[in-house]
Amino acid sequence: MERLQKVMAEAGVASRRASEKLIATGHVQVNGQTVTTLGTKVTAKDKIEVDGVPLHREKQVYYLLNKPRGVISSAHDEKGRRTVVDILREDEIEERIYPVGRLDYDTTGLLLLTNDGALANKMMHPKFAVDKTYVAKVKGLISNDDLKQLRTGVKVDGRRTKPAKTRLKGTDREKKTSIVQLTIHEGHYHQVKRMLAAVGHPVIKLHRESYGFLNLQGVQPGDYRELRPEEVKRLNRL
Numbered sequence: 001m002e003r004l005q006k007v008m009a010e011a012g013v014a015s016r017r018a019s020e021k022l023i024a025t026g027h028v029q030v031n032g033q034t035v036t037t038l039g040t041k042v043t044a045k046d047k048i049e050v051d052g053v054p055l056h057r058e059k060q061v062y063y064l065l066n067k068p069r070g071v072i073s074s075a076h077d078e079k080g081r082r083t084v085v086d087i088l089r090e091d092e093i094e095e096r097i098y099p100v101g102r103l104d105y106d107t108t109g110l111l112l113l114t115n116d117g118a119l120a121n122k123m124m125h126p127k128f129a130v131d132k133t134y135v136a137k138v139k140g141l142i143s144n145d146d147l148k149q150l151r152t153g154v155k156v157d158g159r160r161t162k163p164a165k166t167r168l169k170g171t172d173r174e175k176k177t178s179i180v181q182l183t184i185h186e187g188h189y190h191q192v193k194r195m196l197a198a199v200g201h202p203v204i205k206l207h208r209e210s211y212g213f214l215n216l217q218g219v220q221p222g223d224y225r226e227l228r229p230e231e232v233k234r235l236n237r238l
Helices: 004-010 016-024 084-089 117-124 144-152 191-198 229-237
Strands: 028-030 048-050 062-067 108-114 132-139 165-172 177-184 203-211 224-226
Touching: 004 016, 004 028, 004 048, 062 084, 062 229, 084 108, 108 117, 117 229, 132 191, 144 165, 144 191, 177 191, 191 203
Parallel strands: 108 203
Antiparallel strands: 028 048, 062 108, 062 224, 132 177, 132 203, 165 177
């Protein structure tokens, strides 16, 4: 069951706050009865109307995108730049989807998009500790001591990060660069970039290769696929 104002907002009637005003002022009916109590909960079987007009409830959809560089992780961009939602809109996907979390403008890799707000909030909540694995190309030759610091946590803005899983994938001694794999479950602003900068290795390129049990196998940059029903169930069980 979900709160009525949330269902209305997700269906595009109005914002959640504006939907609450519609409910409180007697504009909303559930199963033929006017509802004015905020916090009323409804199920998918309930018939909802706003001033007699039936509410169209979108089916819930789930997509896995391999985000390319130079694309904004948002549904809209004030500067008119291409967004991850634009990629799916080009194939005439009409549901009101939005990204689960964010990847920076210049970061590539796995990003989920959905209109299932409950699952999206759950996936992003720190207490659920969903692992996210990144591969970073960094400046400098990263040492075992650097990796150990990342595994025990580093100070970023006066706060110690949670321990990360790390693996050195390669080094280029001539160009003085390294490739490192980093698995974290936090999602703070520029988290991976700031962690690596804290141990003296600024990021040159960053790619997210997995999110929980999901990976990018068979999905090329700029392409996407719909999640299978069993994958959605598994996400809900995380």
